Amino acid sequence: xxxxxxxxxxxxxxxxxxxxxxxxxxxxxxxxxxxxxxxxxxxxxxxxxxxxxxxxxxxxxxxxxxxxxxxxxxxxxxxxxxxxxxxxxxxxxxxxxxxxxxxxxxxxxxxxxxxxxxxxxxxxxxxxxxxxxxxxxxxxxxxxxxxxxxxxxxxxxxxxxxxxxxxxxxxxxxxxxxxxxxxxxxxxxxxxxxx
Numbered sequence: 001x002x003x004x005x006x007x008x009x010x011x012x013x014x015x016x017x018x019x020x021x022x023x024x025x026x027x028x029x030x031x032x033x034x035x036x037x038x039x040x041x042x043x044x045x046x047x048x049x050x051x052x053x054x055x056x057x058x059x060x061x062x063x064x065x066x067x068x069x070x071x072x073x074x075x076x077x078x079x080x081x082x083x084x085x086x087x088x089x090x091x092x093x094x095x096x097x098x099x100x101x102x103x104x105x106x107x108x109x110x111x112x113x114x115x116x117x118x119x120x121x122x123x124x125x126x127x128x129x130x131x132x133x134x135x136x137x138x139x140x141x142x143x144x145x146x147x148x149x150x151x152x153x154x155x156x157x158x159x160x161x162x163x164x165x166x167x168x169x170x171x172x173x174x175x176x177x178x179x180x181x182x183x184x185x186x187x188x189x190x191x192x193x194x195x
Contacts, residue, residue, distance in 0.1 A: 031075065032120060035068045036132055042068070043139050046160075050143055055156060058143075062163050065136070069166045076177040083109060083181040110185050117178055133171045140164040 042065035049057035090106045121129045144160045146152075 032072065032117075032129065035072055036128055039065050039068050039132060039136065043136055046143060047139065050146055053150075055153070058156060059159065062159050066163045066166060069163070069170050073166075073170055073173060076173060079113070080177050080180055080184075083113070083184050087184045087187075106185050110182075114178070114182050114185060118182075121174055121178055129174065130171065133167050133174075136167045137164060137171075140167065 042061045045061035045064065046058060049055070049061055086105050086109045090103050095102075140160050140163055144157055144164070147157050147160070
């Protein structure tokens with residue numbers, strides 16, 4: 001269809017089509033690092049907006065963070081599908097091929113995706129992602145409390161609660177997705193004795 005101002009593609013449909021077109025590509029930890037920086041900037045924007053009582057800036061900061069969180073969740077889902085496809089290709093390859101050739105893509109996916117993601121998502125002091133999510137949860141909880149005390153609009157409180165819910169959802173889904181990807185790669189290679 002030709003471009004038109006009267007027709008708009010719903011964002012959910014656009015994301016679904018985009019995921020179909022890029023399902024084979026593994027997201028890189030560098031992309032996640034860039035999203036982390038944007039979330040940090042959004043948290044600072046939220047805190048400054050609360051201090052200056054600028055509700056428009058508060059709303060913009062919440063939208064900015066929420067957008068990054070949704071994109072990270074989408075990326076994790078796409079990565080999980082891509083890892084599954086890597087494992088399936090290795091299993092379905094001609095058994096007469098040398099094992100090293102059949103499972104090269106599996107080993108590369110582990111080295112280039114799983115290991116960097118494990119380092120990034122480390123829940124300890126060495127990680128970047130989970131400490132940020134913990135900080136985001138604390139900041140959002142504090143902002144909701146502050147808005148409640150100040151008598152801020154209920155819609156603003158709900159918006160921040162929704163972003164906080166997404167932060168906690170991402171904390172759970174991130175670990176789950178990484179564990180699933182690791183297990184998929186390990187189990188796809190174990191039957192043939194590769195670890």
